[in-house]
Amino acid sequence: MKFNVNGQEHNVGDIDRDMPLLWVLRDRLGLTGTKYGCGRAQCGACTVHINGAAVRSCSLSARDAEGKKIVTIEAVSGRVADAVRSAWQRLDVVQCGYCQSGQIMTAISLLSNIRKPTDAEIDAAMDGNICRCGTYIRIRKAIHEAAWSIAQGR
């Protein structure tokens, strides 16, 4: 099977089409920035972008992703991604860090669609991304800050 990941075509050979995309990314392509948390689409640690939308790579299979544009935390880029990354660093959002690649991927998806989200919109978008360290307050603040930064053209 072939996959377009981070702008590059990858042929991973003959694999089970029902294999979770997460296994393709981590085990076949070595992209371990995307984390395995629950394997049941409950925690959001495995979030990547498919055709620009945040998806749970543990719950979508290889055949779901074939022929689509997949972007992972290793290569996500652009104005919104830069603003989110900067806000995360400025506010020192991360504690243990395990969930953060998923948090960031979802935050980028949110801000790519809603440039100035309310608290309620942030909560609705981020509710499926669990942080066992409880960094939710800093995550929300960082999203607001990234939104402000984008609006200022910074």
Added chain:
Amino acid sequence: MRGIVIGAGASTGLALLVWVLAASIWSGEATSQRHSDREASLAAWDRVVTVLQHPRCSNCHQPKEPLQGDSRRRHSPRVVRGRDNMGVPGMRCGSCHSEHGNNEASRVPGAADWKMPPRSMSWARLPIGQLCRALKDPTKNGRRSLNGIVKHMQEDSLVHWSWEPGGTRESIGMPHDVFVELVEEWVRSGAHCPD
């Protein structure tokens, strides 16, 4: 001349009597037929509604957020309807639910066009009479005619999913073709609703 007039009057009266009797019999048969249709329709509806109220259907025919599982618990993770009934940016139905079917690895169900029905089609908590009337009401059934309802039950990918929900989820308790026949029978017999 008078005899002719009386004779004509008598024959007109007789014809009128015959007509009244025939109309009365016909009317009685029609009434009886209508009664029979109503009974057949309500009998079909009694079985149709067991499917509509099953968690596989009613879990998503909710006013705000979908429910989950046979116990009708809150959806986890929390999701919201969104403007297009498919969630919100960052948390879309397709973020987890595959268009290719159930994912037995993650146990997340899936089917083509996975989404909530429009808010106007929220029937989950309605008594069966109200549910029945809502199903017939184009403003509450997705602008469908009665035949359109039959088609929805026959063809919709999410309706079909209810018979193959995957995992440990309970399937609908009657075969899909029997359900469609019951919906057709309900429509054919006048789509009557209980009071």
